[in-house]
Amino acid sequence: MHAVSLEHVSKTYAPQATGWRGLFMPPSGPGFQALTDVSFTVDHGEFFALLGPNGAGKTTLISVLAGLSRPTSGHASICGHDVVTDYQAARRSLGVVPQELVYDPFFTVRETLRIQSGYFGFRHNDDWIDEILANLGLTDKAEENMRALSGGMKRRVLVAQALVHRPPVIILDEPTAGVDVDLRRSLWEFISRLNRAGHTIMLTTHYLEEAQALCSRIAMLKRGKLVALDKTQTLLARAGGSLEEAFVKIMNSDEDTAVEVAV
Ligand SMILES: Nc1ncnc2c1ncn2[C@@H]1O[C@H](COP(=O)(O)OP(=O)(O)OP(=O)(O)O)[C@@H](O)[C@H]1O
DSSP: OOSEEEEEEEEEEOOOOOTGGGGTSOOOSOOEEEEEEEEEEEOTTOEEEEEOSTTSSHHHHHHHHTTSSOOSEEEEEETTEETTTTHHHHHHTEEEEOSSOOOOTTSBHHHHHHHHHHHTTOSSOHHHHHHHHHHTTOGGGTTSBGGGSOHHHHHHHHHHHHHTTOOSEEEEESTTTTOOHHHHHHHHHHHHHHHHTTOEEEEEOSOHHHHHHHOSEEEEEETTEEEEEEEHHHHHHHHTSOHHHHHHHHHHOSOOSOSEEOO
16 A cells, blocks of 8 residues: 555646636636646655646645545545545545645634644644644744744744644645745754654655755656656666756656656
């Protein structure tokens, strides 16, 4: 049983109404295909990167795994639980750090984490909440209101929120976007520790040097298709340099289908 599994996953977004006609007529047209026949697996304990340029489909894929968006076809599962037919078990096995800073401005950090714990049925979770706060450098912010935190601090809370139910699989969607060097370091230290403790980590980032340093295997999406999947070292050896060179080479390849896929 894999930590994450995607089998022939495609996702087409429904057509959007545009212009003034949209006020009177239902949207028509083929919709937008954000993912096309994506298949891969991530094993337990892996530190895995999902890379791709803006609009490649990374967030869409994460939304499918988190049960926020239904695949148009294909199947996805977390720790063997189908994200559609066994949603609750799949969601309990997964912690997601979203790309956007979403938070309720009326609660303190601790209240936010208690509420999140409650969603997963954890009532007396303060010991674990304190441990997460300490590891993310948030202990002295615990009683502060969310709206009073800086952007980087809010991002730390998003990471904390994803961890309250001790999920075996953690997905981070660009966790270090707009984050200072100090937080970036402490964040990666903490995430690496979670990985060493057995958690499976899947991350998207535009900082390729982070993926190169942290991840043992890398997948690349281009216009919704999987175009590379291999061990980091193998990708580097093929490109003869850095991950950035490998990325640019693969993204500029005319091939629209998988070019370097190895499992
Ligand atoms: N709800 C939606 N309705 C229609 N199209 C959408 C929707 N969400 C995303 N898309 C489109 O799907 C494509 C993939 O978007 P997605 O956010 O998954 O890309 P991404 O790889 O995460 O990009 P980024 O690196 O910029 O975050 C984009 O062209 C986007 O405009």
